[in-house]
Amino acid sequence: MQSIHYSKLQRYALFILRVLIGWYFLYEGLAKVFTPNWSAFGYLMDSKGLFASFFARLAENPAWLEAVNWINIWGLTIVGLMLVLGLFTNIGYIGAMIFLLLYYLSHPPLLFAEYILPSEGSYLWVDKNLILLVTVAVLMLFPASRAISFDSLLFRKSR
Amino acid sequence: MKEEEKEINNQKEDKTPSAKEVSQGRRDALKAMVSVPVLGAMAYGVYRKRKAESTLRDAAEMSRFRTDVVPYSPPSPDAEVIRIGIIGFGIRGTQLAQGLGFATPEYVDGLIQQSKINPENTRYQDFMEQDDLRVMITAVCDIFDTYGEEAVLAGANIHREGVGGTLGPKPRRYRHYKELLAAPDVDAVVIASPDHWHGTMAMDALRAGKHVYLEKPMTWTVPETYELRALARSNPQLVFQLGHQNRQIEAYERARQIIERGLLGKISLVETGTNRNDPNGAWVYPIHKDANQKTIDWEQFEGNPDRIKEYMDYMTSAGLLKYVGPESREKFSLERFFRWRCWWDYSTGLSGDLLTHEYDAMNQILRLGIPSSASSSGGVYFFKDGRTVPDVLQTVFEFGDKEITMLYSATLANQFSRSRKIMGHDATMEVGNTLKVTVDPQSEQYRRQIDQGVVKLDEPFYTYLPGQSVDAVSTATERYFAERGLLYSFISGKRYNTTFLHLKEWLDCIRNGKQPSCGIDQGFEEAITAHMGTRAYLEGRTMYWDKDKEEITRE
Numbered sequence: 001m002q003s004i005h006y007s008k009l010q011r012y013a014l015f016i017l018r019v020l021i022g023w024y025f026l027y028e029g030l031a032k033v034f035t036p037n038w039s040a041f042g043y044l045m046d047s048k049g050l051f052a053s054f055f056a057r058l059a060e061n062p063a064w065l066e067a068v069n070w071i072n073i074w075g076l077t078i079v080g081l082m083l084v085l086g087l088f089t090n091i092g093y094i095g096a097m098i099f100l101l102l103y104y105l106s107h108p109p110l111l112f113a114e115y116i117l118p119s120e121g122s123y124l125w126v127d128k129n130l131i132l133l134v135t136v137a138v139l140m141l142f143p144a145s146r147a148i149s150f151d152s153l154l155f156r157k158s159r
Numbered sequence: 160m161k162e163e164e165k166e167i168n169n170q171k172e173d174k175t176p177s178a179k180e181v182s183q184g185r186r187d188a189l190k191a192m193v194s195v196p197v198l199g200a201m202a203y204g205v206y207r208k209r210k211a212e213s214t215l216r217d218a219a220e221m222s223r224f225r226t227d228v229v230p231y232s233p234p235s236p237d238a239e240v241i242r243i244g245i246i247g248f249g250i251r252g253t254q255l256a257q258g259l260g261f262a263t264p265e266y267v268d269g270l271i272q273q274s275k276i277n278p279e280n281t282r283y284q285d286f287m288e289q290d291d292l293r294v295m296i297t298a299v300c301d302i303f304d305t306y307g308e309e310a311v312l313a314g315a316n317i318h319r320e321g322v323g324g325t326l327g328p329k330p331r332r333y334r335h336y337k338e339l340l341a342a343p344d345v346d347a348v349v350i351a352s353p354d355h356w357h358g359t360m361a362m363d364a365l366r367a368g369k370h371v372y373l374e375k376p377m378t379w380t381v382p383e384t385y386e387l388r389a390l391a392r393s394n395p396q397l398v399f400q401l402g403h404q405n406r407q408i409e410a411y412e413r414a415r416q417i418i419e420r421g422l423l424g425k426i427s428l429v430e431t432g433t434n435r436n437d438p439n440g441a442w443v444y445p446i447h448k449d450a451n452q453k454t455i456d457w458e459q460f461e462g463n464p465d466r467i468k469e470y471m472d473y474m475t476s477a478g479l480l481k482y483v484g485p486e487s488r489e490k491f492s493l494e495r496f497f498r499w500r501c502w503w504d505y506s507t508g509l510s511g512d513l514l515t516h517e518y519d520a521m522n523q524i525l526r527l528g529i530p531s532s533a534s535s536s537g538g539v540y541f542f543k544d545g546r547t548v549p550d551v552l553q554t555v556f557e558f559g560d561k562e563i564t565m566l567y568s569a570t571l572a573n574q575f576s577r578s579r580k581i582m583g584h585d586a587t588m589e590v591g592n593t594l595k596v597t598v599d600p601q602s603e604q605y606r607r608q609i610d611q612g613v614v615k616l617d618e619p620f621y622t623y624l625p626g627q628s629v630d631a632v633s634t635a636t637e638r639y640f641a642e643r644g645l646l647y648s649f650i651s652g653k654r655y656n657t658t659f660l661h662l663k664e665w666l667d668c669i670r671n672g673k674q675p676s677c678g679i680d681q682g683f684e685e686a687i688t689a690h691m692g693t694r695a696y697l698e699g700r701t702m703y704w705d706k707d708k709e710e711i712t713r714e
Contacts, residue, residue, distance in 0.1 A: 019194050023201065030205055084197050153191040 006144045014145035019084050021136065025096060026080025032073040040068050047106040048113040055106045075099065086149020093140040100133040231655065233290045234663065241666055244298035244345040244369070246336045246360055248310035250444065251374055252301070252351035255402075256313050257286065258658040259294055259349070263313045268321040287319055289659055292666055297344045300333040302456040303496075305449045307332050335459060336360055340367040347398075347669060349662075350374060354512075355470075355505040358383035359463040365390050365397055370669050372662060374402040375519070376511035377686040380469040381694075381711060384686045391679035400665035400675040401682040403519040407660035410594050413623050414581075415524045417596065423583030424604055426563055429525070430580045431517035433509065433569035441542050441550055441571040442500035442512075446493045457491045462505070470504075479697050482547050494545075501546035503697075508548035510535075510693040514567045517579065518556075518688050521565060522681065524590065525581070529687050531559035532703045535696035541572035554692040567692070586620065594623035687711065 006014075032038040044059035058064045075095060082092030107115060109123035121128070139145045146152055243259065245252055256262065262270075270283035296314030301307040310332065317327035333339040336356075340348070340363055347370035350360045358378040364371045371391075378384040391399045405411060417423070435441065461467070467488070474483050482503050486492055499505035500512060521527055537552035550571040557564055568577075578589040585602040589595040598605045598620045608614040661677075668675045691702040691711055703712045 015194075019197055022194075023197065026201060027205070030201075034205070034209060081198075084194050084201075086191070086194060148190045148193050150191045153188055 006147075011144050011147045014139065014142055015148045017135070018086065018089070018139055018145045018149075021096065021132070021139070022080050022083025022085075022092070024080070025076050025099075026084060029073060029075070029077030029080055033077060038069065038073065039065065040072055041065060044068070044106065046115055048115065049105070049108040049110055051105050072099075086146055086151050087154075089146050089149055089151050090140065093136050096136045097133055097140075100129050100136065104129040104133065231660075234293050234666075236291075236293075238293040238670060241294045241669060242297045242344050242346045243294050244300070244330075244339045244342065244348045245296060245310055245314070245351070246300045246339060246348055247351035247353075247356075247374075248299060248301040248306040248313070249303075249351065252306075252310070252349070253313070254658060255349050255351055255372070255374075255662065256296070256310070258656060258662045259292055259296070260289055260319065261296055261313045261316060262286065262319065263309050264316055264320060264322040264324055264326075266313075267316070267319055267324075271321060285656070289656070290663075292659075292663055294666065296330045298333060298339045298342050299330050300336045300339045302334070302459045303447070303450060304454040305447060307334075334456065337363060340364055340369060345369060347372070347666075351402075353460075353499045353505045354507045355379045355462045355466060355499075358387050359466055361399070362387050362390050365394050365399070368397065370398045370665070372400045372402060372665050373682075375685065376507050376515045376689050377401050377682040378690075379505075379507060379511075380466055380473065381687075381690050382469045383466060384683060384690070385709075388679055388683045396672075398665060398668045398675060399679050399682070400661070400668070401677040401679075401685065402658075402661065403516065403523075403677045403681075403685070404657040404661040405516060405520045406523055406676040407655075407657045407664065408520075410623055411520060411523055411590065414588060414590050414594055417588065417594070417621075418524060418581065422586065422604075423581060423588055423596070424585030424599075424602065426525070426581055426583045428580075428582045429521055429563060429565040430577075430582070431521065431565065431567050432577050432579075433513040433517070433567075433571075434574045434577060435571050436574035440574075442498055443542070443544065444497050446497050450493055450496065452491050455491075455496060457496075460496060461488050474503075477694075477698055482697060485545065485547070501542075501544070501548055503547050506548055507689060507693060508696075509537075509550075509552040509569050509571075510554065510689045510696070513569060514552075514554060514692055515685050515689050517567055518565070519677070519681070519685050520579070520590070521581075522684060522688075523676075525561075525563070527558050527561065527563070527565065527684075529684050529704050529706075530556035530565070530691065531706075532557045532701050533688070533691035533695045534701045535692050536699075537569075537696060541570075549696065552692075552696065554695065556688065556692070589619075594621070595619040596621040 041059050044055045044065075047055035058068055076099065079092050079095040079099065082088050083096065104127065107113075107127075107129075109125055109127045111124070245256060248256070253262075253266075257266075267283075267286075270286060273280045274283040295317075299307065299310035299314055301310055311329050312326070314330035315326040315328065316324070318325060331342070333342070336352075339345065348360075348364045349372045350357065350364065351374045352360055354376060356379075357373055357376065358380070361371050361373045361377075362383070365387075378387060391397070418426070471483070474480055484502075484504065486495065488504060495502060495505070500508075506512070518527075533554060533556050535552060535554040537549040539546060539549055540551045542550045552567070552569045554567040555564060556567070578591060578595075581588040581590065584599065585604040586596050586598045589597075596619060598609065598614045598616060600609070600616050602609065605614050605620075609616065614620050664675050667673070687704070691704065694711060695702045698713075700713065703714060704710075705712050
């Protein structure tokens with residue numbers, strides 16, 4: 001068995017990164033929880049690129065829209081909690097990546113795409129969603145990010 | 160750097176835990192919980208933020224309403240069928256028929272074609288999904304044969320199909336509106352004739368015992384305004400609705416509630432206007448290729464002799480003969496037939512056509528009533544096509560009792576978008592499909608909130624977006640979407656045509672004996688107000704309203 005060794009600093013850095021990303025997701029979720037009638041409608045309708053019609057169709061179907069709203073509000077909150085606590089971290093990572101992938105695909109920073117929702121930076125093909133997506137993938141692939149987590153306790157005790 | 164190197168995957172399978180391992184376990188448990196305080200920090204942050212937001216909402220008193228705006232209730236499928244006669248099947252008559260659910264097969268084909276070319280164009284779908292109002296068109300009348308025949312086809316197109324579809328029974332086409340009014344199989348009439356016929360036809364319809372939906376403006380001459388009101392009042396069993404469909408706009412009802420609660424403070428000035436910049440907007444409508452002396456009943460177009468006499472008496476007595484004509488009323492003219500709005504001989508000009516919309520909206524929101532005075536100015540500045548009505552008009556109404564001035568400012572040669580503004584001491588409201596309230600920097604009512612920074616002076620304090628049941632202080636993004644119309648289909652997945660709703664209200668009132676929102680009293684106020692503006696323009700002096708005598712006077 002190959003054992004990988006990390007310095008304390010490396011482990012803390014990965015831990016902090018995980019908690020910060022978790023914080024970001026958690027607050028995105030909570031902000032929606034506390035916004036009366038929050039809806040993804042406008043965001044979905046503003047979609048551009050290859051999948052724009054798919055996202056628009058989601059928005060226009062009331063039942064689907066309700067599901068999308070629910071998944072965003074509670075999904076973001078739960079993923080955030082998972083990453084902050086390090087509880088079922090892998091599921092959290094996968095959830096986070098799915099969210100980020102969908103956000104990226106619905107609003108790809110294409111050459112000539114212009115969004116109604118103004119972005120806070122300038123992007124071409126690569127945006128912060130994509131970078132965050134890869135960051136989460138890196139965290140998932142470096143288990144040291146779980147050194148400080150409920151998972152490490154849980155899965156140790158269960159054995 | 161001499162760091163302690165550590166193995167992560169250190170799950171060892173020892174059977175008996177040593178003292179060292181127990182302490183290791185405790186350390187791991189503590190370590191696992193290192194990030195728990197992060198949640199505490201999040202909870203604290205969220206609590207603080209929510210508290211700040213609730214202060215903001217407290218300040219946003221105007222976002223809370225006593226009542227919700229009346230929800231839409233579809234017509235009952237077994238409601239009694241009302242038999243309708245349509246008088247006038249020009250531009251507006253066609254639209255009104257569509258509001259009732261009837262269109263020519265050619266028109267339906269056009270809608271289908273448009274939806275094929277542009278899948279985002281949902282007009283076909285909207286028209287097909289428009290609720291059945293339980294009406295039957297049994298009679299139609301238009302003095303231009305082509306329009307008359309189109310009206311017959313529209314009335315028979317009960318399944319809303321394209322060319323080649325199955326038609327229902329054809330309504331009878333009458334050549335003269337009086338014949339239509341005499342028909343026993345007509346319960347109610349929709350009148351969409353030129354302005355000079357409005358009052359006369361409405362009065363004849365009431366005399367014939369028909370319910371009336373009359374296009375605006377209510378009247379062409381001042382004397383007929385009183386006559387029509389008297390007749391409508393003496394026939395309360397007949398439902399009279401004037402065609403100001405703005406009465407159905409949800410945002411206006413919200414605006415009224417906000418103002419009634421004094422949230423704008425003392426209102427001193429209201430600014431409205433019209434900006435259009437194309438021939439169609441200036442009433443230069445196309446002339447139909449089939450139109451000629453044989454296909455048009457010119458004699459009937461000329462007008463009712465009593466009305467013409469009232470018109471000529473006023474124009475003569477006020478020294479305004481230069482505004483009459485220039486062609487004689489008897490002379491057949493395609494321009495005058497299709498573009499009648501350009502001549503006082505048939506029209507009420509900007510005042511009757513467009514000012515009335517603005518005035519009625521403000522009368523709905525502010526309960527203005529008839530102004531104490533009106534002054535106007537303007538002229539024919541752009542469309543030098545022989546018209547007598549102005550294409551630029553400014554009218555200022557004073558509402559003395561209420562201490563409010565309403566300005567109407569119009570040009571038909573520029574379409575810059577100017578919002579309607581209701582200006583109060585504490586805030587300004589912009590009224591459109593959305594409502595925006597911006598707090599005034601000098602406001603006293605909101606002084607505390609301004610000082611606390613709760614109210615930001617550089618952005619609207621309150622925005623009402625139609626379709627949201629809870630009016631939270633909306634985000635910039637939401638406003639952004641709403642202003643681009645993206646939010647409207649969100650209302651309920653269905654957008655209602657206000658003309659449809661206005662007709663529906665009229666029919667509902669006929670069925671249950673209630674009074675509609677734009678009845679004879681609102682109509683009287685609309686007509687007198689418009690006439691005061693028109694007379695002020697024509698005579699070049701201020702017109703006054705003698706409230707006790709109910710008369711327009713010159714001093």
